[in-house]
Amino acid sequence: MKRPAVLLIAIGIVILVGLALLLRPGTPPAATPTSPARAITADAAPAQPPVRSFDIVVGHGRRVSGPELIQVHAGDNVVLRVTSDQADELHLHGYDLHLHLRPGEPGALAFQALHSGRFDYELHHAQLELGALEVLPQ
Amino acid sequence: MRRRQLLATALPAGALLPLAAGAHSFGRAYNLPVPLWLYLYGAAAALLLSFLVVAWFVASPAQHGGGGGIELGLRPWARALRRLHLRELCRGLSLLALLLCIASGLFGTQNPYANFNMTAFWVGFVLGFTYLTALLGDLYAWLNPWKTLADGAAWLAQHLLPGRRAPLRYPVALAWWPALGFYMAFIWIELFGYLKPLPLSLILLAYTGLNLLGAALFGRAAWFRHCEFFAVYLGLVARMAPLQHGPDRPGLRLRWPFAAVLDESPPHFSLLLFVLFMLSSTAFDGLRETAPWVKLFWGEVYGLLKPWVGDNFIAAYGRLRPWFLAWESAALLLSPFLYLAVYLAFVWLMRRLTACAAPLGELALRFAACLLPIALVYNISHYYTLLVIQGVKLPALASDPLGRGWDLLGTRDWFSAAVIPDAGVVWHVQVGLIVFGHIVSVYLAHLEALQLFPDRRRAVLSQVPMLFLMVAFTTAGLWILSQPIKNG
Numbered sequence: 001m002k003r004p005a006v007l008l009i010a011i012g013i014v015i016l017v018g019l020a021l022l023l024r025p026g027t028p029p030a031a032t033p034t035s036p037a038r039a040i041t042a043d044a045a046p047a048q049p050p051v052r053s054f055d056i057v058v059g060h061g062r063r064v065s066g067p068e069l070i071q072v073h074a075g076d077n078v079v080l081r082v083t084s085d086q087a088d089e090l091h092l093h094g095y096d097l098h099l100h101l102r103p104g105e106p107g108a109l110a111f112q113a114l115h116s117g118r119f120d121y122e123l124h125h126a127q128l129e130l131g132a133l134e135v136l137p138q
Numbered sequence: 139m140r141r142r143q144l145l146a147t148a149l150p151a152g153a154l155l156p157l158a159a160g161a162h163s164f165g166r167a168y169n170l171p172v173p174l175w176l177y178l179y180g181a182a183a184a185l186l187l188s189f190l191v192v193a194w195f196v197a198s199p200a201q202h203g204g205g206g207g208i209e210l211g212l213r214p215w216a217r218a219l220r221r222l223h224l225r226e227l228c229r230g231l232s233l234l235a236l237l238l239c240i241a242s243g244l245f246g247t248q249n250p251y252a253n254f255n256m257t258a259f260w261v262g263f264v265l266g267f268t269y270l271t272a273l274l275g276d277l278y279a280w281l282n283p284w285k286t287l288a289d290g291a292a293w294l295a296q297h298l299l300p301g302r303r304a305p306l307r308y309p310v311a312l313a314w315w316p317a318l319g320f321y322m323a324f325i326w327i328e329l330f331g332y333l334k335p336l337p338l339s340l341i342l343l344a345y346t347g348l349n350l351l352g353a354a355l356f357g358r359a360a361w362f363r364h365c366e367f368f369a370v371y372l373g374l375v376a377r378m379a380p381l382q383h384g385p386d387r388p389g390l391r392l393r394w395p396f397a398a399v400l401d402e403s404p405p406h407f408s409l410l411l412f413v414l415f416m417l418s419s420t421a422f423d424g425l426r427e428t429a430p431w432v433k434l435f436w437g438e439v440y441g442l443l444k445p446w447v448g449d450n451f452i453a454a455y456g457r458l459r460p461w462f463l464a465w466e467s468a469a470l471l472l473s474p475f476l477y478l479a480v481y482l483a484f485v486w487l488m489r490r491l492t493a494c495a496a497p498l499g500e501l502a503l504r505f506a507a508c509l510l511p512i513a514l515v516y517n518i519s520h521y522y523t524l525l526v527i528q529g530v531k532l533p534a535l536a537s538d539p540l541g542r543g544w545d546l547l548g549t550r551d552w553f554s555a556a557v558i559p560d561a562g563v564v565w566h567v568q569v570g571l572i573v574f575g576h577i578v579s580v581y582l583a584h585l586e587a588l589q590l591f592p593d594r595r596r597a598v599l600s601q602v603p604m605l606f607l608m609v610a611f612t613t614a615g616l617w618i619l620s621q622p623i624k625n626g
Contacts, residue, residue, distance in 0.1 A: 004197040008190055015186045023175045023182070068625050094168045094558055116561035117168030118623060131625055134170055137562035 049112070053079035060085065061126045068131035074116045074138045080109040088126055092133065094119035164256050164333065167523040169623075170561045171428075172568060177620035180569040181613045184576045188605045191580045195588070196598055207382070207393030216390055228281045235263075236283040236342065238539055243339025246540030251531075253335035254539035259342070260328070261528045265521050268375055272514055276376035279384045282369055284346060285362050288353035295354075308360035314408035320367035321412065322471055325419045329426070329470065330463060370412060377401070377507070378514055396511060396578050400586055403504050410506040411474050414481065416513040417611065418473035420520050421618060426466060428621035435462055477611075481509075484607035491603065492596045504590060505604065508583040512608065515575025516615050519568040523559050530557055568619055576612040580605055 056066030072078055082090050082099070083106040090099040090109060094117060101107045101123075116137040122129045172180075210216050239255040250256040271277060295302055327333065327341065352361040362369050376382075377398045382391040404410050425431050440447070440454065447454040485502045488494070494501065530553040537547040544550075583604045584597070591597040 004194065008194050008197070012187055012190050015190070016183055019179050019182055019186070023179045025173075025175055093166060094556060096556055115168075115558040116170065117558055117564075118170045118561075119168055120166070129625070132623070135561070136170065137560060 049075045049077050051077040051079060053081060055081045055106075056083070056130060058082065058084040058088075058123065058126070058128065058130070061128060063128075063130060070131065070133045071136065072113050072133070073136050074113060076113050076135075078111055078113050078133070080121070080133075081106050082109070082123075082130075083107070084123065084126070086126065089124040090121060090130075091124055092119055092121040164250050164260050165524045165528045167521070167527060168558055168561075169523055169564060171622055172565050172616070172620040174620060176565055176569050177616050180573055180616045181609075183573050184612045184616075185609050187573065187577050188580045188609060191577060191584060192598060192601065192605065195584045195594075195601075207391045207397065209389050210392050211383075211389030225280055228277070229283075229286050232281040233283040233286050236346075240339045240342050240346075242539040242541075243335035243337075243342075246335060247542070248334050248336060249541060250334060252535075252538075252541035254535040254541075255335050255338055255342075256333075257528055257531055257535050259338060261525060262532055264328075265525045266529055268372065269518060269522075269525070271372045271375045272378050273380075275379040275381035276373055276384050278369060278372040278376075279386075282362065282366070284349040284366060285353075285358065285369075287346065288350055288358050288362075291350055291354065292358060304355060304357035304360075306355045308356040308364060312364065313406040314364055314370060314412055316365040317367040317370040318408055318412050318415065320365070321371065321415060324367065325415075325423075326467060326470060329423060330467065370409075371416070374413065374416070374510060375514060378510060396582060399507050399510055399582055400589075402507075404506045405503070407499065407503070410503055411478060413506050413509055413513065414477040415474040417509060417516060418477045419470065420513070420517050421615060422470050422473050424520055424615075424618040425621075426469075427623055428618065429624045430621055432624040435465055439465070480610065481607065484603045487603040488600045492591065492600045494591075494596075494600070496590075501590075505583055505586055508579050508586060508604075509608075509611070511575040511578040511582065512611055512615075515571040519571045519615075519619070522567070523564055526559055527557055569616065572612055572615055572619075576608055579608050583608070 052070075052072050054067055054070050057064040070078075070080075080090070080092070082101060083104065084101045085103060087103050088101045090101060090107065091097070092109065094115065095111065095113075097109055097111060099107050099109045113133070113135045116135045119133045119135070120129060121131060121133060235258065239259050242254040246253045246255075267278070331337070333341070349361070349366055352365055355361075356365075364370070378396050379398070380393055380395045382393055382398050383389065404413065436455075440451075440458065443454075443458070447457055482498065482502055485505065486498055489496070489498055489501055496504075533547070533549040533552040534554065537550040538544045539546075580601075584601050587597040587600045587604075588594070591600060
């Protein structure tokens with residue numbers, strides 16, 4: 001290959017890497033798997049992922065209270081508590097979790113959010129798009 | 139463990155449950171908006187690397203063409219392949235797939251996720267086959283099922299009415315407008331049709347009828363060159379493939395990817411608009427999923443209309459819904475003209491800067507093909523997750539095309555667990571692809587400029603507006619990917 005080509009490709013790589021270093025948000029040092037400090041703390045007390053719970057109330061085919069957009073981080077334990085005034089079925093897409101709801105009784109969907117992405121959840125009988133769960137990658 | 143856990147929850151429910159009727163179009167990609175820093179990274183990388191391409195053209199001593207490539211058609215293995223009659227086999231299979239799509243919609247379940255035809259057509263053909271074409275060249279020219287049917291009809295007509303010829307000549311003035319019209323109708327149906335399997339079958343049947351009629355009236359060659367829009371669309375995509383072949387040119391040529399893009403500029407304005415619509419329709423599909431787009435109508439426009447539709451949002455919502463559809467449809471159909479205006483403005487600037495004698499229209503056509511890589515990577519970064527998530531269901535669906543619990547091919551249980559690509563990986567692929575396609579487009583435009591302008595200084599100068607145009611398109615695409623997604 002000719003010299004200018006090698007030079008320009010090298011500059012291109014430097015630009016790409018440099019920009020990444022410049023713009024990338026700082027990641028906590030504990031995230032590196034080879035870090036010994038992490039291994040020790042993990043042995044001493046197994047880190048419990050936080051539990052995030054959300055309450056949603058539905059009445060007359062509409063959301064009465066509760067968040068529309070739920071944001072968690074991958075690995076979090078999520079509890080989705082839904083109360084509907086009519087019998088219904090909650091469906092969380094992607095994870096494909098279903099929950100039967102009895103009228104007026106709160107139902108809880110508990111799971112660990114292992115997959116990152118954006119997942120809609122809805123009530124099937126009311127055909128109500130309740131909102132979305134956004135699981136941010138770690 | 140992660141896999142097993144998901145498997146346990148996904149298996150019983152996944153295949154059985156019909157989704158809320160008409161609530162959303164077919165297929166879902168579990169995409170998260172690209173984070174701000176990655177968006178800025180993509181935009182900055184696109185800009186800086188563009189200048190690097192400029193520097194390369196300033197520094198490099200000679201012209202660099204894509205070259206003619208290597209002819210593979212006469213190699214022994216290529217001849218052996220030809221003797222296997224793969225072409226005829228694939229033609230038969232593609233016709234069979236079309237007929238199966240039509241039949242499964244007519245006679246099968248109306249659950250879009252359990253019927254073969256929705257996934258096979260929208261995901262397998264429209265997405266998967268497009269990307270296959272970008273790799274392997276214009277396969278569609280060989281195995282277009284509608285062409286196969288038209289060939290069969292022509293053969294039959296030749297036997298029944300010997301000496302019959304197409305009664306009409308294809309009007310030159312129509313150019314590629316019919317293909318553009320079909321393409322726009324198709325995207326409109328894709329985005330706003332909320333189709334079920336049966337209507338999809340009926341539309342495919344109607345399109346089959348139209349193709350047979352058109353081919354009979356204007357002759358097969360003219361019809362499939364100008365009007366059948368999948369042929370036009372996939373023909374454009376195939377120019378980016380490293381393999382070049384086709385029924386009307388002999389041989390099988392291995393070239394650098396994207397080298398064939400510059401072989402021939404779009405000969406007509408309608409084809410330029412077609413290329414711009416490839417870009418703008420994907421951008422629009424991304425945009426309409428975002429929260430700012432929804433807010434624009436239900437916030438701003440609704441605010442202006444309040445004196446007429448009232449303060450009660452629920453009542454106004456019902457009354458304004460048809461207007462929202464009209465508003466979105468207008469935005470989709472006008473989007474290529476908006477892109478055209480921006481494109482022409484930059485080409486005009488280029489013409490002024492270089493004091494070029496060629497008319498504006500001719501210059502615009504010369505550089506139109508250079509936008510193809512941006513359009514392709516844009517399409518891939520928007521839809522590839524859908525291909526991954528829904529495309530893997532094809533073996534299972536092919537085994538039970540009507541959704542009746544059959545297992546014809548023994549593949550019903552393949553990939554029955556949900557596949558969810560990691561959001562972090564998706565982001566990096568999206569931004570990486572977009573920056574890559576951008577650089578290819580900038581590079582191609584420079585090659586084209588060197589052919590157009592004999593003197594190098596003007597060639598490089600001409601590319602400054604082009605570069606900013608492409609940075610604008612690329613940044614707009616990245617911006618859309620980074621926007622929060624609407625709810626519901």
